[in-house]
Amino acid sequence: MLRVRYLACLAGAAFLLALPASAQEEAVCSPVVAKVPLERHLRQLSLDLLGRPPTYEEYQAAQAKGRIDVEDIRAMMTKEEFNARIRGYHRSLLRSNLSSSLNNNQNSRVTGNGITTAYGVAGNPATTLRGANGATCDSDIAQDECLTAAQPDAHAAPLTAQPRTKCHDDQGVPLAVSYDYDTNYYQCTALQPVSANTPAKCSDLASTSHPEHRYLYFCDQRGSGASAGAFICKPDPRKTTTSALTVEEMDGTRVRAFKHPNPDSKPALTELKRCTLDLELRNGLRGNYGVQRGCVLREGFVNKPAPYWGTDKTPETVKVCAIDAQERTHNPWNMQSCETARFSSDRSCGCGVGMRRCETPAIAAQDIENVHSLRVAAFNDEPLRIAESVVQRDEPYFNILTTRRSFVNGTLSAYFRGAQGVGVFNVTAPTAPGAVPAIAYTDADTWREYTRDEGHSGVLTTPSYLYRFPTHRARVNHFYEAFLCKTFSPPTGAASPAPEDACNRENNLAVRCGCNYCHATIEPTGAHWGRYAERSAQFLAPDQFPRFDPKCRDCALNGDTNCGGECSQYIMQAYDGDGASSLGMLKTYLYRTPDEEQNIEAGPALLVQKMLQSGDLERCTVRRIWSEFLGRPMTAEEQRMYLAPLAQDFARNGHRLKALIERVVTSDAYRRID
Numbered sequence: 169m170l171r172v173r174y175l176a177c178l179a180g181a182a183f184l185l186a187l188p189a190s191a192q193e194e195a196v197c198s199p200v201v202a203k204v205p206l207e208r209h210l211r212q213l214s215l216d217l218l219g220r221p222p223t224y225e226e227y228q229a230a231q232a233k234g235r236i237d238v239e240d241i242r243a244m245m246t247k248e249e250f251n252a253r254i255r256g257y258h259r260s261l262l263r264s265n266l267s268s269s270l271n272n273n274q275n276s277r278v279t280g281n282g283i284t285t286a287y288g289v290a291g292n293p294a295t296t297l298r299g300a301n302g303a304t305c306d307s308d309i310a311q312d313e314c315l316t317a318a319q320p321d322a323h324a325a326p327l328t329a330q331p332r333t334k335c336h337d338d339q340g341v342p343l344a345v346s347y348d349y350d351t352n353y354y355q356c357t358a359l360q361p362v363s364a365n366t367p368a369k370c371s372d373l374a375s376t377s378h379p380e381h382r383y384l385y386f387c388d389q390r391g392s393g394a395s396a397g398a399f400i401c402k403p404d405p406r407k408t409t410t411s412a413l414t415v416e417e418m419d420g421t422r423v424r425a426f427k428h429p430n431p432d433s434k435p436a437l438t439e440l441k442r443c444t445l446d447l448e449l450r451n452g453l454r455g456n457y458g459v460q461r462g463c464v465l466r467e468g469f470v471n472k473p474a475p476y477w478g479t480d481k482t483p484e485t486v487k488v489c490a491i492d493a494q495e496r497t498h499n500p501w502n503m504q505s506c507e508t509a510r511f512s513s514d515r516s517c518g519c520g521v522g523m524r525r526c527e528t529p530a531i532a533a534q535d536i537e538n539v540h541s542l543r544v545a546a547f548n549d550e551p552l553r554i555a556e557s558v559v560q561r562d563e564p565y566f567n568i569l570t571t572r573r574s575f576v577n578g579t580l581s582a583y584f585r586g587a588q589g590v591g592v593f594n595v596t597a598p599t600a601p602g603a604v605p606a607i608a609y610t611d612a613d614t615w616r617e618y619t620r621d622e623g624h625s626g627v628l629t630t631p632s633y634l635y636r637f638p639t640h641r642a643r644v645n646h647f648y649e650a651f652l653c654k655t656f657s658p659p660t661g662a663a664s665p666a667p668e669d670a671c672n673r674e675n676n677l678a679v680r681c682g683c684n685y686c687h688a689t690i691e692p693t694g695a696h697w698g699r700y701a702e703r704s705a706q707f708l709a710p711d712q713f714p715r716f717d718p719k720c721r722d723c724a725l726n727g728d729t730n731c732g733g734e735c736s737q738y739i740m741q742a743y744d745g746d747g748a749s750s751l752g753m754l755k756t757y758l759y760r761t762p763d764e765e766q767n768i769e770a771g772p773a774l775l776v777q778k779m780l781q782s783g784d785l786e787r788c789t790v791r792r793i794w795s796e797f798l799g800r801p802m803t804a805e806e807q808r809m810y811l812a813p814l815a816q817d818f819a820r821n822g823h824r825l826k827a828l829i830e831r832v833v834t835s836d837a838y839r840r841i842d
Contacts, residue, residue, distance in 0.1 A: 207231070262627060263646070269635045276519075277528065278523070278527070292513075305468060306346045309469070342468070349399075351404075382423050473486075480535075510591075527539035543579055557617070578614060584599075654788075663682070717735065721752025787812075
């Protein structure tokens with residue numbers, strides 16, 4: 169390129185010798201820059217800055233003015249469309265989408281609409297709560313009326329081992345009010361009616377003259393009203409485990425169990441007993457309830473105020489399954505916490521006040537949107553709002569990496585103020601609930617500013633960033649890629665040691681041969697996120713998670729690596745000498761030098777301060793803005809001509825991103841015709 173220009177200059181100089189003096193004075197030996205017409209320039213700026221073509225009125229105004237100057241560009245950067253453009257830029261830069269990084273097993277999702285069918289958790293937890301995956305409660309029997317309501321299974325009395333006098337246990341935990349046979353074990357066949365005009369009912373089997381009378385206890389009255397039907401349920405002959413249950417154990421003239429003819433052979437299933445309303449006690453512990461195999465036990469419903477996701481189309485009072493309507497913070501029998509993922513499979517916990525621990529899918533008839541989708545969208549948008557606010561206010565751009573300022577909409581306001589999302593998101597509240605702006609849950613489009621607690625550092629400690637990059641190493645890697653324009657790779661000619669080299673067995677990657685090329689930087693840099701747990705957005709506060717916990721050490725020494733579930737963030741097993749001397753220490757402190765321990769306590773803000781001293785942040789930002797607005801990376805020549813001046817000017821202007829964008833879109837390179 170330089171050689172071509174040099175030759176062009178020589179040719180131009182020879183030509184000048186033949187020109188009159190007046191012509192020589194006007195000619196210059198420099199690159200000729202052809203610039204786009206006014207209308208095309210306006211269109212280019214509007215698409216790049218506002219994400220849309222100009223309006224007819226904007227074309228007219230530019231034509232009347234005869235030019236597009238800096239003031240026009242600055243005016244564009246005050247528009248809401250420019251703010252949306254900035255959010256879009258940072259969505260791509262931060263890869264702000266935690267959907268695939270979040271393990272949502274939907275165990276806290278309820279089914280039902282609260283009107284015709286009760287709200288109730290009916291996914292995997294229903295296996296523990298009611299006996300089968302997907303089972304919900306009985307929406308036709310009010311829990312408190314379990315002794316007086318019409319009982320669909322009355323034909324199979326007695327329904328309990330001891331006469332029941334109340335609908336809850338001694339601690340108020342709901343008991344079952346009806347049952348069904350589980351079709352995972354049984355094949356249920358419709359009971360044939362006695363006559364063509366009379367629907368079949370299980371009570372018909374009470375007569376000994378009925379050909380199926382001995383299966384009275386295994387007659388299942390399913391459904392209600394016109395949809396009700398009676399079915400005879402027997403062990404499924406199509407399955408190996410149940411087809412072998414060929415022995416019928418009798419209670420007088422009626423079958424009360426199906427048994428295996430040779431239990432000593434230790435088959436997978438030895439018997440299936442008739443279903444009743446009795447709950448089993450797991451390990452004989454009160455409050456630790458289970459359900460007999462082959463049975464689906466359903467509790468009734470209660471009437472509750474509309475949950476937090478209710479709209480103006482949701483009734484003020486809705487039906488909720490009695491188990492899920494509970495509001496306890498602990499199991500009253502064993503005092504285990506309900507504020508963890510285990511709440512959904514504990515019969516005594518429930519969804520909490522306002523159903524705060526549960527989610528619902530979309531319910532179109534009530535204009536209710538999918539709760540989980542709204543939360544994911546809000547978490548994804550939060551760092552973009554932080555970035556927008558910094559750019560909009562013309563603050564130093566790298567405040568996006570250090571500010572404690574953040575924003576919530578109605579979804580996040582309700583989430584933080586109501587301590588919602590238990591068991592789905594592991595997100596530490598960024599400040600006290602009362603300090604979070606109060607916004608109605610249904611107002612997802614309103615965003616308000618607030619200040620997070622100390623320890624927060626711009627977009628780098630938002631749930632979106634922490635979940636999207638779930639390990640300390642991943643967080644470092646993306647920081648380097650997005651803000652320093654650097655990637656980790658071993659140097660040219662680097663080689664790994666021979667397999668038999670003892671260095672290969674070094675657990676500390678910062679010093680392991682071959683790995684240390686990258687990890688000597690990655691490990692100490694990752695320490696800046698050391699107070700944020702991996703694979704979550706949980707902040708490990710020093711008062712709750714001290715550097716060393718003697719209880720965890722004692723558990724580890726005794727071989728108890730679980731320690732009641734309280735030591736998951738601590739070193740509980742040793743794989744080398746350092747690990748053996750570090751039992752009971754917070755994992756992130758393993759192999760750390762004193763300087764790296766300072767990184768842990770100072771957080772990502774210290775990392776940003778260090779990087780600002782190198783100039784890499786400025787140069788990378790220039791390169792990224794150039795690529796964003798010219799649609800391609802800088803060429804080698806453009807880096808020589810523009811990179812250093814733009815980076816220096818960016819720093820002199822207080823790292824104002826609008827000023828940098830202005831410089832880029834007013835450059836000759838931006839206006840040059842390709």
